[in-house]
Amino acid sequence: MAEFIKLYDENPSEREIKRIVEVLKNDGVIIYPTDTVYGLGCDITSNRALERVAQLRGVKLAKANFSFICEDLSNLSDYVRQIDTPTFKLLKRALPGPYTFILPGNNNLPTVFKKKKTVGIRVPDNNIARAIVSHLGNPIISTSIYDEDDVIEYTTDPELILEKWDKLVDVVIDGGYGGNIPSTVIDLTSGEAVVLREGKGELTI
Structure with a gap:
């Protein structure tokens, strides 16, 4: 049974964030x-947790295209090869924001992603x-939760998410209604x- 934790985006409770981080540190999803x-x-x-996420999404971990959620750009060099100034300026202008940027990985990627x-x-x-990542001390991986319904591609109601994922994950965070347009x-x-997927956000490149 998943824990259902209510948090507010304006001011997330540090106590609850620490609880969530403990779950993550113990291979939680x-x-x-x-x-x-x-x-x-x-x-x-x-x-172990990465394998669970891959299994839940029905993909092989080595081939999975998971994103890294970072607190800011300060730990970019931990996972990304050196980038030029125009690229960094673009990232700085766009982030934080609804974008996923595909960048060349370096040798520090976790073992399971070494071939990528x-x-x-x-x-x-x-x-x-961002508070979760900050307290954890390194990124979390991310993949969208899809809905089988073709009309509602992404579930936006946290209570419905809990209903569906209750026995599959360890924590469901209720941060209010989510959006249903993915990142660009x-x-x-x-x-x-090069824009690979048009999503939320209008960035002038």
């Missing part, structure tokens, strides 16, 4: 709000997600910005 859709995630350093040459970086404009995905690996 959580569902949490972002500035777009609700995400399914875990600590990027926990192989790229990494998707997200810094959501959501205090809950922008590939920056070739030196030019």
Whole structure:
């Protein structure tokens, strides 16, 4: 049975954030709000939890395209190869915001992602997600939670999310109604910005 924790984006309770971080440190899997859709995630350093997330999404972990949720751009160099000034300026202008940037990964990627040459970086404009990452001390991975209903592609009501995921995850965070438009995905690996998926946010490139 998942814990259902209510948090407010303006001022998330530090006590509850610490509880969530403890769950993550113990190979837990959580569902949490972002500035777009609700995400399914875990600590990027926990192989056991990463396997669980991949299983829940029905994908092989080595081939999964999970994003890294970061607090800000300060730990970018931990996972990303050196980027040029125009690219950094674009990231600084866009983040925090509803974008996933595909960047060239470096050798510090967690073991399970070593074969991947790229990494998707997200810094959501959501205090809950960023507070979790801040207290954890490293990124969490993220993948959207889909709905089987073709009309409602993403579930937005936390109580309905709990109903569906109650026995599959450890914590469901109620951060209010989520959106149903995913992040815009922008590939920056070739030196030019290429939009791979139009989503929320209008960034002038």
